[in-house]
Every structure is written in structure tokens, then in C-alpha cells.
Amino acid sequence: MKPALFDYIRVTTVDDAIRALGSCNDAKVIAGGQSLVPMLNFRMVDTPLFVDINGIDDLRGITETSNGGLRIGALTRHFELEVSPLIQERYPLLHEAMKYVAHLAIRNRGTIGGSISHADPAAELPALAVLLDAMIVARGPRGERQIAAVDFFEAPLTTSLEADEIVTAVELPPLPENSGWGFEEFAQRHGDFAVVGVAALVGKYGARISVFGAHNTPLRAREAEKAFGSGDTNAAAEALQSEVDPSDDLHGSADYRRHLAGVLCKRALNNAMSGYAL
Ligand SMILES: Cc1cc2nc3c(=O)[nH]c(=O)nc-3n(C[C@H](O)[C@H](O)[C@H](O)COP(=O)(O)OP(=O)(O)OC[C@H]3O[C@@H](n4cnc5c(N)ncnc54)[C@H](O)[C@@H]3O)c2cc1C
Incomplete structure (x- = not known):
């Protein structure tokens, strides 16, 4: 074509x-x-x-912010995230997730700004942005604004970005201290888009859970987080299954995706709990 x-x-x-x-x-x-x-x-x-925008050097690179988080320029390639020592040290679940994003050739070109702006509900980076309370930094003729990731994704391939704005960076606050993490994804072949995936953090605050491939946007699963309370993975998985609203497509029925969301949620939470003593 x-x-x-x-x-x-x-x-x-x-x-x-x-x-x-x-x-x-x-x-x-x-x-x-x-x-x-x-x-x-x-x-x-x-x-x-x-x-x-590939000639805009200001959009490249990963830098530390004054609050102990990271600012990731929009043109940072997926592969750069995968091999960055800063990402590995500060956000090990992001490091882990990058291996699931497409294939190496695609990771060499694809960018964090592109993935966030494209807003595929089955993509890893939008779901992690929502989990990590990322701020999306955008600039347009009216100046710069920061949009919380949970408010950025509106529908499949649709964001709150205006037509004359560009994403310039993604800012990640530091992970809450002593957080355990889990990342689980099921895809038909490694490198394919996820059928469903779940990312989780567990700490003193309880759990943070986000799901991709099972809703029309990446979903921060607040009901599942509440149900988890101080460690009930079964209740969290059940709540997540009610919270997601998956669609049927040729890769799986809505019922199958809902079931998978629950299974992966339990696994991700169990892995997160094993990295954190509740
Ligand atoms: C075979 C294949 C498998 C893939 N598998 C996966 C996968 O498993 N997981 C996954 O997450 N992705 C996957 N992808 C998508 C890949 O990660 C893309 O690189 C990513 O979604 C888009 O990034 P990009 O930089 O290539 O954006 P582009 O393709 O250049 O742009 C995508 C969209 O974002 C807009 N855009 C780009 N940058 C900006 C910006 N800075 N500001 C405003 N708008 C912008 C563009 O206008 C366009 O609408 C796959 C792609 C292929 C071809």
C-alpha cells in the first residue's frame, strides 16, 4: 500500500x-x-x-528532576528507555516493561512521546504513565501545560492534546519508597501488542494497579486498588474484572480479556508483594 x-x-x-x-x-x-x-x-x-520533529535536540534525553523523579524527553526512543541505568535503578518495572514493547527494530525508532500521543489502549507506556502518576508536558501557541496521565487518555487513539500542541516530555515523580512491583502481559507472540497486561505497585499506601488491552483507555483501576486493602489479591482481581470494559476482537473475546485481567492482576500483585513486606 x-x-x-x-x-x-x-x-x-x-x-x-x-x-x-x-x-x-x-x-x-x-x-x-x-x-x-x-x-x-x-x-x-x-x-x-x-x-x-526528529531534529529537535531539546526533546531528547532523560534527566533527573529536583524532586527525585525523571524528565524523559518526548523523542527518547523505546530502546534508550530499555537500556537507561537511571530507569533501571529508579523505575525497575518500566525497565522490565520495555522488553515487551514491539520488536527491537521498532524500539530503535519508536519514541515515548509517540507512544503516549498515539494512545493505543493496549500499549505499555500509556498504562505505566497512568500507574506512575506521570505528568505529560505539552506545548502549543498558548504556552506550556502539564496534564496528569490519568486525564490525558480519553478514548482509543484519542488524547486531550490540542491539534496545535506537541508533547515535549513525560515527567515521572519518584516511586513511593519501598514499593514492590509486578508487571504481567499476555501477547500471542513476544513483541505483539498485549492482549491484556497489568502493572502493579504495592507499598505502605496499599496498591496501585493499571491495566492495558482490557478497556478503551489505559485504566487506573481505583476499585481494584480499594478492594486490595491491605493485601487481598483475590478481591482486587474480582474488582478489576468488574471495572474493565473490554471489547471483542480477533485476538480474544471481551469475556476472555476480562478473565485474563483478573488472572494477570493476581500475578502482578503477588510479585509486587514479594518485593515488599506488608
Ligand atoms: C509491528 C509493530 C508492533 C508494535 N508493538 C507494540 C507494542 O507491543 N507495544 C507498544 O506500545 N507499541 C507497539 N508498537 C508501536 C510502537 O511502539 C510505536 O513506536 C509507538 O506507538 C509510536 O511511537 P512513534 O514515535 O513511532 O510515533 P509516530 O508513529 O511517529 O506517531 C504516532 C502518533 O503520535 C503523534 N506524535 C508523535 N510524537 C508526538 C509528539 N511529541 N507530540 C504530539 N504528537 C506526537 C503522531 O502525530 C501520531 O499521531 C508496535 C508497532 C509496530 C509497527
Whole structure:
């Protein structure tokens, strides 16, 4: 398949990117191109103008923030997250999850900003952003704003980003001290999108749980978190099964996904609890 004709501009500053987006209705940012190019070739996306942000050096890199968290530039590639010592040390579950994101060739190009903006409900990074209370940093002609990840994802492939805004970074607050973690994903083949996945943290505060592939957005499972209380994994899994609203597709029925969400939730919580003495 070949895409429809489009214009292309490569920019080197965020301001130029914003100007270019504002200059043309339906212009689209291209980062790693790993989701956008297939959609373009299948004619699921049609844009008159691509704004290539790969020349914006300010969007690269992982830096420490003053509160002990990390700021991850939007153009940081999946592979850079996977091998970053800072990520491994501070967010071991993010390090673990990156191995499940697509295949190495795709991880070499795909970016955190692209994954977050693409907002696939079965993707790992949006679900982890929701679990880790990440802030999405966006800039547009009206300036910069920070959007909590739980408010960012609105529907499949739909976010609260305006058409003339770009994601510039994802900020992660530090993990609560002494948290255990668990990450469980079921996919048909390694590297495929998850059928369902669950990520969990357990600590003094109880549990944090997020699920992907079982709802129309990545879901922070507040009911399951409440049901977990001070360690009831069965109650949490049952609550999660009522909380998710999966769809049928060729990879699995809604009932199957709901069942899987419960099974993976229990496993993720058990793993998280084994890393933390309640
Ligand atoms: C075979 C295959 C398997 C895959 N498997 C997985 C998987 O298991 N898990 C997973 O999570 N992903 C998977 N992916 C998707 C991959 O991770 C993509 O790289 C990612 O979803 C999009 O990142 P990108 O940088 O390539 O974005 P692009 O494809 O360049 O863009 C995606 C969308 O985000 C917008 N965008 C990009 N950057 C920005 C920005 N900074 N600000 C505003 N908008 C922006 C674009 O306009 C576009 O709408 C897979 C892809 C393929 C081809």
C-alpha cells in the first residue's frame, strides 16, 4: 500500500513545530513513524503535512528532576528507555516493561512521546504513565501545560492534546519508597501488542494497579486498588474484572480479556508483594 500525497517539513525547534502545525489543518507530527507510517500506508490516516520533529535536540534525553523523579524527553526512543541505568535503578518495572514493547527494530525508532500521543489502549507506556502518576508536558501557541496521565487518555487513539500542541516530555515523580512491583502481559507472540497486561505497585499506601488491552483507555483501576486493602489479591482481581470494559476482537473475546485481567492482576500483585513486606 502507498500513502496519499503529503508535504513534509523537518523542524529543529519546538516553536517551529508549533508554527508548522498551526499553518495547516490536519498537519501531523511524525516522531518514530512506527505507528503513523503503517496507518498512512493503510490509508487510515491522511494528512496534507508531516511535521518531522526528529531534529529537535531539546526533546531528547532523560534527566533527573529536583524532586527525585525523571524528565524523559518526548523523542527518547523505546530502546534508550530499555537500556537507561537511571530507569533501571529508579523505575525497575518500566525497565522490565520495555522488553515487551514491539520488536527491537521498532524500539530503535519508536519514541515515548509517540507512544503516549498515539494512545493505543493496549500499549505499555500509556498504562505505566497512568500507574506512575506521570505528568505529560505539552506545548502549543498558548504556552506550556502539564496534564496528569490519568486525564490525558480519553478514548482509543484519542488524547486531550490540542491539534496545535506537541508533547515535549513525560515527567515521572519518584516511586513511593519501598514499593514492590509486578508487571504481567499476555501477547500471542513476544513483541505483539498485549492482549491484556497489568502493572502493579504495592507499598505502605496499599496498591496501585493499571491495566492495558482490557478497556478503551489505559485504566487506573481505583476499585481494584480499594478492594486490595491491605493485601487481598483475590478481591482486587474480582474488582478489576468488574471495572474493565473490554471489547471483542480477533485476538480474544471481551469475556476472555476480562478473565485474563483478573488472572494477570493476581500475578502482578503477588510479585509486587514479594518485593515488599506488608
Ligand atoms: C509491528 C509493530 C508492533 C508494535 N508493538 C507494540 C507494542 O507491543 N507495544 C507498544 O506500545 N507499541 C507497539 N508498537 C508501536 C510502537 O511502539 C510505536 O513506536 C509507538 O506507538 C509510536 O511511537 P512513534 O514515535 O513511532 O510515533 P509516530 O508513529 O511517529 O506517531 C504516532 C502518533 O503520535 C503523534 N506524535 C508523535 N510524537 C508526538 C509528539 N511529541 N507530540 C504530539 N504528537 C506526537 C503522531 O502525530 C501520531 O499521531 C508496535 C508497532 C509496530 C509497527
